[in-house]
Amino acid sequence: MRVKALETVLTQKGLIDPAALDEIIDTYQNRIGPANGARVVARAWSDPEFKAALLADADPVLAGLGYYGRQGEHMVVVENTPEQHNMVVCTLCSCYPWPLLGIPPGWYKSDAYRSRAVREPRRVLAEFGVILPEGTSVRVWDSTAEVRYLVLPMRPKGSEGLSEDALAALVSRDSMIGTDIPEVPR
Amino acid sequence: MSRLHDMGGRFGDGPVKPEPQDAPVFAEDWHARALAITLTSGALGQWNIDTSRHARERLAPLDYTRFSYYEKWLAGLVTLLVEKGVLSRADLVAAEAGGGRQKEGTGAEVAAPHPLAARALQAQEVAAALARGGPADRPSTIMPNFAPGDAVRCRRPGGNRLVAGGHTRLPTYAVGAKGQILRLHGSHVLPDSAAHGLGEAPEPLYAVVFPAMELWSAPEHPRDEVVLDLWQSYLEPV
Incomplete structure (x- = not known):
């Protein structure tokens, strides 16, 4: 079934408003994306009270920033430390925190990531160029329910004194999924 | 027994191929349309998120394997639209034959309004609907049997x-x-x-x-x- 044919028949029957489709696409193409999550991470790096509240009970904190909604109704933020690295997957489909990161990238939805992230996370991380120290354990979060996970990466060395905006610019989308490590460019 | 979507731990899928982090949100225009049609169709209220996941998961294994991500979404959506009586098979056949062209004519052949048309999500309602989301937590009479550490x-x-x-x-x-x-x-x-x-x-x-x-x-x-x-x-x- 072609998309255009389906859209046409649903429109003719008055079941969808094509302008609503445009509005949804514009929202996720231009307005809701990883910049939201990056602002949250930068704030957590800058403000210990905010970070403590975010890790204790993320939903009210995120709702206060306007980052609540579809596919982000029940959020948990998990913190990377020198002892533990966190990484998020959905082995059963493609669950992902839309209000903070937008629509998941292709690799997150791929069979290779879904099948392997739980069994061999370190080999998968290596494919992203991430090599963890031997002393760091990996905790993989398989999003099997309606709870959505965001990784709070470690604040990079050399970022002391940077503003929240400058910090947010260091936070990649993948670092909030757990497949990248933020760094200060040399 | 399991279905193909239940792939955690499976061997043989090869390397993960990360695309650049600034790659377009939708690789193809039709991907964006497929996502938006799926969301607006869901707003008709004829199924829930679990029903729609199941509709994708029960694709025939051969189809689940060969369909791309958004092809699975579309196939699941078409299944639900027909199963829930929103569209008939004849509607789909006619739509395919039309190839997506708008129907031409005097308007005399346009049927009565669809009973669900009043529920169609309008453009000005989109922001509120996305912001509202669909929380899954509910009060329950079942008490927790376990505590952290158990x-x-x-x-x-x-x-x-x-x-x-x-x-x-x-x-x-x-x-x-x-x-x-x-x-x-x-x-x-x-x-x-x-x-x-x-x-x-x-x-x-x-x-x-x-x-x-x-x-x-x-x-x-x-x-x-x-x-x-x-x-x-x-x-x-x-």
Whole structure:
């Protein structure tokens, strides 16, 4: 079934408003994306009270920033430390925190990531160029329910004194999924 | 038995190929349309998120394998539109024959309004609908049997206990595995029930942590772990 044919028949029957489709696409193409999550991470790096509240009970904190909604109704933020690295997957489909990161990238939805992230996370991380120290354990979060996970990466060395905006610019989308490590460019 | 979507731990899929982080959100225009049509069709209120996941999962295994991501979404959507009586097969055949062209004519052949047309999501309602989302937490009369730190085991056999071959969110790789309760998320809609029109049946939902050594024959590191969100009825005490 072609998309255009389906859209046409649903429109003719008055079941969808094509302008609503445009509005949804514009929202996720231009307005809701990883910049939201990056602002949250930068704030957590800058403000210990905010970070403590975010890790204790993320939903009210995120709702206060306007980052609540579809596919982000029940959020948990998990913190990377020198002892533990966190990484998020959905082995059963493609669950992902839309209000903070937008629509998941292709690799997150791929069979290779879904099948392997739980069994061999370190080999998968290596494919992203991430090599963890031997002393760091990996905790993989398989999003099997309606709870959505965001990784709070470690604040990079050399970022002391940077503003929240400058910090947010260091936070990649993948670092909030757990497949990248933020760094200060040399 | 499992279906192909239940692929956690599977061998043979090859490397992950990360695309650049600034790659377009939608690789093709039709991907964006497919996502938006799926969301607006959901707003008609004829199914829930569990029903729609199940519609994709029960694609024939050959189709699940050969369809791209958004092709699976479209196939699942078409299945639901027909099963729930929103569209008829004749509607779909006519639409395909028309190739997406608008119907031409005097207007005399336009049928009466569709009974669900009043529910169609309008452009000015989109922002509010996306912001509202669809929370899955519900009050429940089922009390939590477990507390953080408790040892639990995933029940064996896995699979839906209400409907043979039905939807479930217990991945096969965790069936029979022993773990520990990490946190209680509250009570959430039970997908095994809600996907099949059997009611929301909310019950306690937990994050459960499993040592990688409990799940895999050759774990990469002795201290690695996997956490899954699991409903109380998926678990038994150890």
